[in-house]
Amino acid sequence: MFVTVGPGQYHRKTGLLSDAGLYIKKLGTTAVLIGGNTSRQVIEGPLRQSLSEHGITLKQSLWFGGESSQTNINRLIEQLKNENFDVLIAAGGGKALDTVKAAAYYLNKPLVAIPTIAATCAAATPICILYSDEGEFLKIGRNSKVPELVLVDTNIILDAPVRYLIAGIGDTLAKWFETKCSIKKASPNAINQTAIAIAGQLYQTLIKSGTKAVSSIHEQKLTNELNDIIDAIILVSGSVSGYGGDDCRTAAAHAIYSGLTIFPEIHDTYHGEIVAFGILAQLCMEGTAEEEVKALINYYQQVGLPYTLQQMAIKSLTNDQWKELGEITVTIEDMANMPFEVTPEMVITSVRQADKIGTDMLAIV
Structure with missing residues (x-):
């Protein structure tokens, strides 16, 4: 019998983003953020500050591509496969999280998920839903990583539509x-x-x-x-x-x-x-x-x-x-x-x- 029940840790509280570095530092000292454009705009400033306070360098901030597609997954893998960093941080909704979960699987990197909306369970599952570049469903992808850590700041969810x-x-x-x-x-x-x-x-x-x-x-x-x-x-x-x-x-x-x-x-x-x-x-x-x-x-x-x-x-x-x-x-x-x-x-x-x-x-x- 083998099951993957969910993420290694789940934290949810008001203002959690300001403490993100406290949790992420257990996974390394260098990080790459990948997510949606709106999500990164919302979290990148306070996240970068919290990471810095705990001795973590945010080396890059990348857009995930807009669709959870193999094209975007491959592009991210190609961009990052020769980069030296310790942990991937995924931010956004289900498509952004799924894209980074797949990239983390192939890159074999620890993964932190910061969902900025409460719209799916993507942050807590080891699968990714794959779409075409135009948004048409294709299949359920099994080459995907369940996050080691999920951080939910209730203030961010409260402010989302x-x-x-x-x-x-x-x-x-x-x-x-x-x-x-x-x-x-x-x-x-x-x-x-x-x-x-x-x-x-x-x-x-x-x-x-x-x-x-x-x-x-x-x-x-x-x-x-x-x-x-x-x-x-x-x-x-x-x-x-x-x-x-x-x-x-x-x-x-x-x-x-x-x-x-x-x-x-x-x-x-x-x-x-x-x-x-x-x-x-x-x-x-x-x-x-x-x-x-x-x-x-x-x-x-x-x-x-x-x-x-x-x-x-x-x-x-x-x-x-x-x-x-x-x-x-x-x-x-x-x-x-x-x-x-x-x-x-x-x-x-x-x-x-x-x-x-x-x-x-x-x-x-």
Whole structure:
């Protein structure tokens, strides 16, 4: 039995960035920062100061490239393979973190993750999601490193646009709906049963505290609910995959997300927002009662998640586009985790059904 449960250490507190050097110095005395342009603008000044206070030199600050693509990973590896430094620091959202996780794997360097938004569990997982240079999903990459250290400054999350936290809630909701589905194919054991228990608790935390956490950012107030949701999205969500391994994987919700990325108009919709719609389609695919789907949509309405294709900028699809969506979606490896065989026609039917239920509810809001 082998599992990678999560990062070596996880620290979350207000103002943590000013103490970053205290934690990072255990990994070396020279560092390279890689991240998004906005993320580096937000953290580089205080990070550089904290590193300096603890005898660490920040040798370079690099843009990750904008997409978690093999092109950008290769470019970073080429840039850094002959450089002399001790530790990589990744900053930003999921795509930035995943890109640096892959680069760290090939460069064999210790990795520190500083998520600047709470939108995915990328900081706590040993995989990276690979996209084309244009943003179309390609595959799940296994040549990726789980960070030795994750540093979360609550002030940074609080100052980020609330839409990122909402997307994180959507992505984390999928842990419950997909895990309880994919585990049906596995033989029960202590580890995968722990994963499903964590997923169930995650769901309860999201339902209990999600709306208040979103309000906390709107009101710019740090609350226990916001702290709980941040930890749930960034850390605890990743541990479900860590404990569950191949028994508790993403399923139809993420496959439908990946399929929908073939449409360029959806690229301005965040990962967790599309996954949230994918959950609704998965529930329809499983034959879930319409009232249960509507109850989940009620929660989406409270926190601000999309529940129709129109809300994700997909106004209409031609018959050929529907066919392409169905055919591509069933080839995504996530779909193989469903406990029954899924056909392109089933994808089309479930997406249409979810969209109709959501559109009917949109009309009465």
